[in-house]
Amino acid sequence: MTETLLEIKGLRKSFGALKATDDVNLDVQAGEIHALIGPNGAGKSTLIGQIAGGLKPDEGQIRFLNRDVIPLSVAKRARMGLGRSFQISSLAMEVSALKNVILAVQAREGSSFKFWKQVRSDQGLMDEAMIQLERVGLADSARTVTSELSHGQRRQLEVACALALKPKLLLLDEPMAGLGAGGSQRLTEFLESLKAEVGILLIEHDMDAVFQLADRISVLVYGRVIETGTVDQIRQSAQVREAYLGEEE
Numbered sequence: 627m628t629e630t631l632l633e634i635k636g637l638r639k640s641f642g643a644l645k646a647t648d649d650v651n652l653d654v655q656a657g658e659i660h661a662l663i664g665p666n667g668a669g670k671s672t673l674i675g676q677i678a679g680g681l682k683p684d685e686g687q688i689r690f691l692n693r694d695v696i697p698l699s700v701a702k703r704a705r706m707g708l709g710r711s712f713q714i715s716s717l718a719m720e721v722s723a724l725k726n727v728i729l730a731v732q733a734r735e736g737s738s739f740k741f742w743k744q745v746r747s748d749q750g751l752m753d754e755a756m757i758q759l760e761r762v763g764l765a766d767s768a769r770t771v772t773s774e775l776s777h778g779q780r781r782q783l784e785v786a787c788a789l790a791l792k793p794k795l796l797l798l799d800e801p802m803a804g805l806g807a808g809g810s811q812r813l814t815e816f817l818e819s820l821k822a823e824v825g826i827l828l829i830e831h832d833m834d835a836v837f838q839l840a841d842r843i844s845v846l847v848y849g850r851v852i853e854t855g856t857v858d859q860i861r862q863s864a865q866v867r868e869a870y871l872g873e874e875e
């Protein structure tokens with residue numbers, strides 16, 4: 627039996643007259659990569675914002691690990707294991723890659739583990755941060771100042787920071803953007819290797835990556851989920867082709 631990590635029901639969010647989230651139902655199971663695709667402006671980032679906690683929904687439910695998280699702050703949700711890939715803009719550019727991951731580890735241990743933070747040695751923190759850098763293939767650049775990393779390496783660093791928070795569910799907003807073909811392929815393989823340990827809700831415009839990775843896909847158009855299904859079901863859906871994929875062919 628699978629475990630439901632995230633369950634969204636009847637979610638609505640409007641900006642003035644614009645329905646950016648229009649009665650969305652969606653779930654993510656443990657061990658699953660669930661991709662959310664849709665044309666520009668379909669409401670993908672707005673949905674992620676409501677799940678992570680920066681945006682308040684107008685109506686509906688968001689349950690994470692069977693708990694209503696709408697009243698909880700972004701930080702509380704993160705501590706429960708709801709991870710969001712750090713945006714590059716949130717990395718500290720003037721310090722090393724390693725230091726960025728150490729900051730993320732400290733953020734996880736933050737307020738609920740003050741006692742632990744005091745007794746924890748710097749070496750322990752460093753070892754844990756190095757493990758995350760190794761996993762994303764950045765160990766050789768651990769001491770490099772973040773501003774000197776390439777765009778692709780900064781994206782790898784964002785993922786390392788997100789993993790340092792030990793999430794149960796990872797929200798990834800266009801992780802392939804700006805990576806070359808080689809970088810996308812490496813990140814695709816890495817995400818595939820992660821999914822047994824952390825469920826992933828993936829927003830991605832790179833359809834090759836989506837079709838390769840996703841266990842299920844939900845298609846968002848004008849704020850509505852028009853279809854949820856396996857890769858084959860989505861590829862074969864006339865409605866999806868008409869509303870979205872057809873544009874690209």
Ligand SMILES: Nc1ncnc2c1ncn2[C@@H]1O[C@H](COP(=O)(O)OP(=O)(O)OP(=O)(O)O)[C@@H](O)[C@H]1O
Nearest residue numbers: 641642644646664665666667668669670671672673
């Ligand atoms: N804070 C806001 N105030 C007003 N309108 C907003 C706001 N945030 C988003 N929107 C509008 O809501 C709609 C959905 O935007 P959103 O960024 O969620 O789409 P998206 O699917 O993530 O797009 P993209 O693929 O281009 O990133 C768009 O029409 C956008 O202009």
